[in-house]
Amino acid sequence: MTYKTIRADGKSEEEIKKSRFICHLKRITDEQEARDFIAQIKKEHYKANHSCSAMIIGDQSQIKRSSDDGEPSGTAGLPMLSVLEKQELTNLVAVVTRYFGGTKLGTGGLIRAYSGAVAKALSAVGLVEVKELEGLEISLTYSQYQIWANFLQQEGLQEAETEFLDRVKTHIYLESENLNRVLSRLTDFYNGQFSYQKIGRRLLELPLNSGSNE
16 A cells, blocks of 8 residues: 655645635545535635635545636636646645635636645645555664664665664564565675564655645
């Protein structure tokens, strides 16, 4: 299981020709949760002119929905959805609330405003890749642990859940296809003088570079 989504819930706001565009992003697990969130935003911003939305749900992005919420057809929901699709994101909903400022933006202006609001919010909250990785518990002496960081850097790995007892117990998580290679490298690195055990698979969230504006 591997997919990309937002690092955390969040929002951003900008003003375009006196109209306020407020984008809320939320991680979700099903469509009802998304609809409840959209309803919540509409209730909070009941004086706003529009609260347009886009959602993608499922490990394979099976469910996609969008709404223009009264804006001209195709100028809000679909452009918002397009930003999420281009970033290959899922399990999230975006709601962009607009307070009309008196100046019409035109079709192109609306598309740019709504898609830009989502892109800006994605950049603000950050993205993660959710992966199911294999776990290893590595047991080292304290002298071995002093050079452990060198091995991690060489392999592009990070340690987790480290315990300092009579020996140092530390954990790493990696792709299944890299397991044998990393164990072979570990054996060479410590001349076979270490012990390990597999601790099963685990879903981890790996930070990605922030999204860029469309």
